[in-house]
Amino acid sequence: MFFQWLKQYMPRGIYARAALILILPVFTIQLVVSVVFVQRHFEGVSQQMSRGVARDIRYALHTPAAAAPLGLRMRQVAESALPEASQRRWYDFSGLVVAETLTDFVPGVQRVMLPDDNLVALYLRGARGTLYKIEFSRQRASASNPHQLLVNMMFFGILMTVIAFFYLRNQLRPITRLAEAAEAFGRGRHVPYQPGGAVEVRAAGNAFLDMRSRIERQIEQRTMMLSGVSHDLRTPITRLRLGLSMLDDEDREPLERDVDDMQRLIDAFLDFARGNSQDGVAEPVDPVALAASVVADAQRGGKAVTLGTVEGNGEVSVRPVALRRALENLVGNAVRYGTHCEVSVTLTEKSLRLRVEDDGPGIPPERREEALKPFARLDPARNQDRGTGVGLGLAIAADVARAHGGVLRLGASDTLGGLRADIVIAR
Numbered sequence: 001m002f003f004q005w006l007k008q009y010m011p012r013g014i015y016a017r018a019a020l021i022l023i024l025p026v027f028t029i030q031l032v033v034s035v036v037f038v039q040r041h042f043e044g045v046s047q048q049m050s051r052g053v054a055r056d057i058r059y060a061l062h063t064p065a066a067a068a069p070l071g072l073r074m075r076q077v078a079e080s081a082l083p084e085a086s087q088r089r090w091y092d093f094s095g096l097v098v099a100e101t102l103t104d105f106v107p108g109v110q111r112v113m114l115p116d117d118n119l120v121a122l123y124l125r126g127a128r129g130t131l132y133k134i135e136f137s138r139q140r141a142s143a144s145n146p147h148q149l150l151v152n153m154m155f156f157g158i159l160m161t162v163i164a165f166f167y168l169r170n171q172l173r174p175i176t177r178l179a180e181a182a183e184a185f186g187r188g189r190h191v192p193y194q195p196g197g198a199v200e201v202r203a204a205g206n207a208f209l210d211m212r213s214r215i216e217r218q219i220e221q222r223t224m225m226l227s228g229v230s231h232d233l234r235t236p237i238t239r240l241r242l243g244l245s246m247l248d249d250e251d252r253e254p255l256e257r258d259v260d261d262m263q264r265l266i267d268a269f270l271d272f273a274r275g276n277s278q279d280g281v282a283e284p285v286d287p288v289a290l291a292a293s294v295v296a297d298a299q300r301g302g303k304a305v306t307l308g309t310v311e312g313n314g315e316v317s318v319r320p321v322a323l324r325r326a327l328e329n330l331v332g333n334a335v336r337y338g339t340h341c342e343v344s345v346t347l348t349e350k351s352l353r354l355r356v357e358d359d360g361p362g363i364p365p366e367r368r369e370e371a372l373k374p375f376a377r378l379d380p381a382r383n384q385d386r387g388t389g390v391g392l393g394l395a396i397a398a399d400v401a402r403a404h405g406g407v408l409r410l411g412a413s414d415t416l417g418g419l420r421a422d423i424v425i426a427r
Helices: 002-007 014-062 093-105 147-186 199-244 249-274 287-300 320-337 365-371 393-403
Strands: 073-076 109-114 119-125 131-137 283-285 305-311 316-318 341-347 351-358 407-412 419-426
Touching: 014 093, 014 119, 014 131, 014 147, 093 109, 147 199, 199 249, 283 287, 283 320, 287 305, 287 320, 287 341, 287 351, 305 320, 316 320, 320 341, 320 351, 320 393, 320 419, 365 407, 393 407, 393 419
Parallel strands: 305 341
Antiparallel strands: 073 131, 109 119, 119 131, 283 316, 341 351, 351 419, 407 419
16 A cells, blocks of 8 residues: 555656666665764764863863863853853754763853854853853864765765766666657657667667567558459459440449449458558648648538637647548548538647547447447447448548557547547647
């Protein structure tokens, strides 16, 4: 339970955690040294030295002529010269030991004045009630310059921590570069990457490069295979069209509709199987202009599509061809199963959201995950008599969103009452 509570306050970044790993041990060592060494050593030394001075003061009180040879400046003062309270600087910890020791071992002490590191003034009453002021050097009562150890310890501790942090940063930099390359590849971008750093980091980097090469090679091989399949399938369909053109109109028209459906099914399958391999590289694109052009194209086709709420402005690095195809698929699904569609764009500093809403029957919450699968046909949820889709529209949109490092989310539209599809891409 304690570790779960502590975990939420721990830093998330690798640099912050590395700094914590460096600073925490150094701070702990300095704290232990300060408590154990400074407190015990300097406190013990100050007590011993203060006791020696206390013996000299007691002797000087009995023999005033011995005060000067003992290094004590003792004189009688008036009652009005007695300060209201003892004096000590708040950070003078050794002075606290000096004051307590002199008070305990010298009878009649009234005030102990420690104004600086050079002088100690002591006000005390003699055996006959006479008030004396005794001054002596601070070096006789406590160790000289005890703060130098703390200063040196802090200075060299900070210096070595900074040096260690720069060294550790050079070791962490290859890890961050590997994370950036992997994140960029997950979003469909190819970032140059050269393995570096420690042996384990180089091994992870080489494994990533091998994995990226295999994936790109598989995509290329799949694209080449599908191009051949497309050519092989379209050739017999073309021959069918030529053969059907020789039939009478009454027999030819239904068969041509069947051939058109076959062509449309093949094109949809190839679009899904091809994915983003032929959609070029990512480039800065204005998402508002992209959505407006998709809406305008749909309106020219006689579809009831409008551009709704637009929040934010700027450009986002995406693959425009792939993102446009995903948005067109969502709009096509919306107008196929509904009578009206609305497209909205929300652009923030952290994400881009393209929302498509319709007034159709929608999809039940328990079947929305199934709807994102290829070739899913949800007859109870979506009226299949309204179109001739093969269940790839949402799958293609979800694939494009994942290729950009985002996600496709389905929900219920609050404004139109039908399906709400959101493409959310992190910037």
